[in-house]
Amino acid sequence: MPKEExxxxxxxxxxxxxxxELARAxxxxxxxxxxxxxxxxxxxxxxxxxETLQFTSVDLGRARRLAQLERDFDADEDLAALxxxxxxEVRRLKSRLRAAGMA
Amino acid sequence: MEYKDYYATLGVxxxxxxxxxxxxxxxxxxxxxxxxxxxxxxxxxxxxxxxxYGVLGDPEKRAAYDSLGSGQYRAGQEFRPxxxxxxxxxxxxxxxFFADLFAHVGGQRGGRQGFRMRGEDIHAVLEIGLxxxxxxxxxxxxxxxxxxxxxxxxxxxAGQQLRLAGQGQPGMNGAEAGDLFLEIAFQADxxxxxxxxxxxxxxxxxxWLAALGGxxxxxxxxxxxxxxxxxxxxxxxxxxxxxRGLPAANSSGTAGDLYLTLEIFAPPADTPERRALYEQMxxxxxx
Numbered sequence: 578m579p580k581e582e583x584x585x586x587x588x589x590x591x592x593x594x595x596x597x598e599l600a601r602a603x604x605x606x607x608x609x610x611x612x613x614x615x616x617x618x619x620x621x622x623x624x625x626x627x628e629t630l631q632f633t634s635v636d637l638g639r640a641r642r643l644a645q646l647e648r649d650f651d652a653d654e655d656l657a658a659l660x661x662x663x664x665x666e667v668r669r670l671k672s673r674l675r676a677a678g679m680a
Numbered sequence: 681m682e683y684k685d686y687y688a689t690l691g692v693x694x695x696x697x698x699x700x701x702x703x704x705x706x707x708x709x710x711x712x713x714x715x716x717x718x719x720x721x722x723x724x725x726x727x728x729x730x731x732x733y734g735v736l737g738d739p740e741k742r743a744a745y746d747s748l749g750s751g752q753y754r755a756g757q758e759f760r761p762x763x764x765x766x767x768x769x770x771x772x773x774x775x776x777f778f779a780d781l782f783a784h785v786g787g788q789r790g791g792r793q794g795f796r797m798r799g800e801d802i803h804a805v806l807e808i809g810l811x812x813x814x815x816x817x818x819x820x821x822x823x824x825x826x827x828x829x830x831x832x833x834x835x836x837x838a839g840q841q842l843r844l845a846g847q848g849q850p851g852m853n854g855a856e857a858g859d860l861f862l863e864i865a866f867q868a869d870x871x872x873x874x875x876x877x878x879x880x881x882x883x884x885x886x887x888w889l890a891a892l893g894g895x896x897x898x899x900x901x902x903x904x905x906x907x908x909x910x911x912x913x914x915x916x917x918x919x920x921x922x923x924r925g926l927p928a929a930n931s932s933g934t935a936g937d938l939y940l941t942l943e944i945f946a947p948p949a950d951t952p953e954r955r956a957l958y959e960q961m962x963x964x965x966x967x
Binding site: 581588590591633 | 833836839840873929
């Protein structure tokens with residue numbers, strides 16, 4: 578029988594990621610995060626400077642998708658951001674269609 | 681564990697160049713992207729494509745995979761690891777055939793150069809029911825040789841990431857383990873629609889309740905409630921139950937609201953008495 582542990586899942590809204598932790602979780606360099614924050618593609622919050630920014634669930638999900646698009650398609654960062662935004666909109670609209678019994 | 685033929689997944693020959701592999705992946709991942717694909721198995725295919733490209737798109741991992749397969753295994757065939765396979769490593773994801781090999785290759789590298797390297801983070805999606813988010817829940821997940829029981833706090837929302845520090849891939853040469861990130865997703869449930877912390881639920885009511893108003897008992901995610909339907913309500917009217925959406929995640933947060941959307945249904949005119957009543961309504965009310 579495998580060993581079994583009980584662990585607490587902590588939402589990132591309670592324990593946010595630092596810039597370096599976000600970079601590690603996305604398998605990118607910290608400079609990649611800085612560059613995306615400076616261009617307004619990633620937001621982060623409550624930081625006096627980029628180095629002290631805090632990143633939560635929305636940022637992690639978005640950053641991972643951006644990094645994958647840029648890597649897999651050699652995509653321009655603004656274009657990747659546009660694709661991620663469009664995908665989010667598609668998901669939102671599909672969810673409304675399902676709710677209306679139309680999908 | 682079953683051998684997976686990543687070349688077949690991407691539809692390329694074992695001799696394919698890096699460029700051919702990249703082109704094949706790009707073409708297929710566009711075709712099966714869950715947000716645009718009409719294919720029923722788009723999610724599963726995308727996961728397979730990402731796993732295959734994660735290996736074949738990386739020269740070092742591809743070389744390790746090639747040396748492992750060497751043409752002796754076919755997809756689905758029971759795979760027997762070599763004798764020193766994964767020695768000293770634990771915690772590979774059982775869902776990812778290659779996860780053990782990552783650790784294996786990493787182990788060789790670490791042993792040779794003797795440097796410490798933190799374990800990789802693992803990302804996964806955890807599907808839960810809406811009621812789990814209302815009440816909190818415990819879910820068991822399997823990480824190869826380990827099983828974890830994960831406590832999910834109440835008030836989680838779709839898209840929220842739970843961090844389980846130190847539960848990712850183990851580190852090399854005594855370095856710390858990576859983290860496990862679980863992205864929360866809600867199981868499809870036709871009864872509810874969720875937007876952030878607000879929950880929308882349809883409530884069917886008969887025409888006379890809509891016209892005359894009155895009380896209706898409704899089973900909501902947070903329990904049974906009696907709601908008052910105002911007179912002259914039309915279909916689509918929303919009744920707001922403040923604070924009965926998804927609960928706040930902590931004491932400083934705010935719970936969402938529950939919106940009950942009225943849907944008027946007409947009971948069938950399947951007896952002479954009912955038919956007469958409908959005909960009377962038609963005569964006297966018209967419309």
